[in-house]
Amino acid sequence: MEYITIVSDTYEKALEEAGRKYGNRVRVHSRREYTVGGGLFRKKRRRCELTCYLVSEKEADRQTVSKQDLREFEREARTPDPSSLTDEEKLDTLQPAKEVGLEGEAERILDLNSISLRLREHILDGFEAGEDLQLSLSDRIISSVRIDHEHQAHPSRYQIFIGPTGSGKTTTLAKIASLYKTVGRDVGIISLDSYRVGAFEQISAFADAFGMPSILVSDEDQVITAREKMADKDLVLVDTMGLSPDDVALNLKLKGLLSLFEENSTSYLLTCPASIRTEDMLRQYRHYMGQIRRIDSLIVTKLDESESIGSFLTFAYEVDRPVSFCANGQGVPDDLKKASTLVIMEYLKGFNRDFKAIIGQLT
Ligand SMILES: Nc1nc2c(ncn2[C@@H]2O[C@H](COP(=O)(O)OP(=O)(O)OP(=O)(O)O)[C@@H](O)[C@H]2O)c(=O)[nH]1
Ligand SMILES: [Mg+2]
Incomplete structure (x- = not known):
């Protein structure tokens, strides 16, 4: 039959x-x-x-x-x-x-790519039959990330680096200081980290190598004096100590020191290790927002150590903050890239196409 x-x-x-x-x-x-x-x-x-x-x-x-x-x-x-x-x-x-x-x-x-939460829903929502899966997925992922072009092109005079302990604040600050110096900006460094042993030595060694001044401050009067000494600088990068949310006294101290930088000429940059779980980074974010009420831009660090960039992308989407820089190694100043669509795509896994060709099609 x-x-x-x-x-x-x-x-x-x-x-x-x-x-x-x-x-x-x-x-x-x-x-x-x-x-x-x-x-x-x-x-x-x-x-x-x-x-x-x-x-x-x-x-x-x-x-x-x-x-x-x-x-x-x-x-x-x-x-x-x-x-x-x-x-x-x-x-x-x-x-x-x-x-x-x-x-x-x-x-x-x-x-x-460890993409979860609302970002996952956003990416999967409304797919149509007949779409090219690889192209559509990569397009949706990258178009959900905001690149902080404004910060890259016109950085605020004061840039304050905040983030979890060991997330790469000091190292990334040194890389960015060097980057600005190479494009002709006059850069100074202030460190608020008088707590961790060797913290100031770490940043001042880089500052010396790059030929830029660095000042350690530990109280509010010293913040004012340091700012006066840096009055002739285009850009002042400010290092902070890693904070445990439970250390109430240290949190209050940092809050007091940071309140002395004028709001309208200051950006807060949050360093986020790519290997950290999204939920943990969200907890840190809420903590910093509770303290300083502002985070302007995100820097993803330790991309070289992480399996994927997706936890970070999920986090960035959840908090709706743009990304300004990507750090991918311990090397100062080389292991740093300005955030861009292409850089994000380099760290996406599971796509069998030549990403540069895709970028060519998308742009
Ligand atoms: N593999 C890798 N290591 C990094 C990167 N950025 C920083 N590190 C390393 O991570 C460690 C901590 O970096 P720091 O810059 O001291 O981090 P921090 O946030 O200033 O740390 P605290 O001041 O103690 O809170 C150092 O050993 C750095 O060399 C990166 O992008 N990749
Ligand atoms: Mg540090």
Whole structure:
């Protein structure tokens, strides 16, 4: 017996198609109705898979079949034997599987990149059938990240580096100081970190190497004096100590020192290690917002040590802050890049295309 399978939106349409293709030789064997899509990825769609068998021309001529008859045959139908389907017939039934496969592949790539929370929903929302998965996914990921072009082109006079302990504040500050110096800016450094042993030695060694002044301050009067001494500088980069949210006294101290930098000429830059979990970084963010009420820009650090940039991208999307720099190593000043779409793409995994070619298509 020859079997055929037809997949359409509704039973009626599948029936019509069977009649159009095979005329009166067609007999309905069984039907299966199901939905595809849904979830985060696509709108739900109903599908009907019709399995039919074909009778010989002779038998067909003996028996003229109406739509009503087709339904009768269906009622009498036995369970289809899938092994009897030819490859061509199976192709018809593959369509729903392909759609599920596409969704699975998108989920796999997002998992690989540790992209979660609202960013994941945002990326998966409203995908249309027929889109190029790799291109659309990478496009959606990168277009969800805001690059801080404003900060890169017009940095505030005071740039205050804040972030979790060991997140790379001092190292990144040194890299950025060197970067500005090489483009002709007159840079000075103030360190508020009089707590960690060796902290000032660390930053002053870089400042000396780059030929720029550095001052350590430990109270509010010294902040005012240091600012006066730096009056002729274009840019003043300010290092801070890593803070434990539980250290109430130190938090208050830092808050007091930071209040002496004028709001409208100051930017707060938060260093975020790429390897930290999104939830932990969100906790840190809330803590800093509670203290200083402002974070202007994000710097992702330790990209060289991290499996993926996705936890950071998820964090950046959650807090809706732009990214100004990306640090990818301990080397000062070389292991630093200005944030850009291309740099973000370099750290995305699971895309089998040449990203530079994709960028070419997108821009
Ligand atoms: N692999 C790697 N290591 C980094 C990077 N940035 C900083 N580090 C290293 O991380 C460690 C801590 O860096 P610091 O710059 O001292 O971090 P911090 O935030 O100033 O630390 P505290 O002042 O103690 O809070 C040092 O060993 C740095 O060399 C980076 O992008 N990649
Ligand atoms: Mg430090």
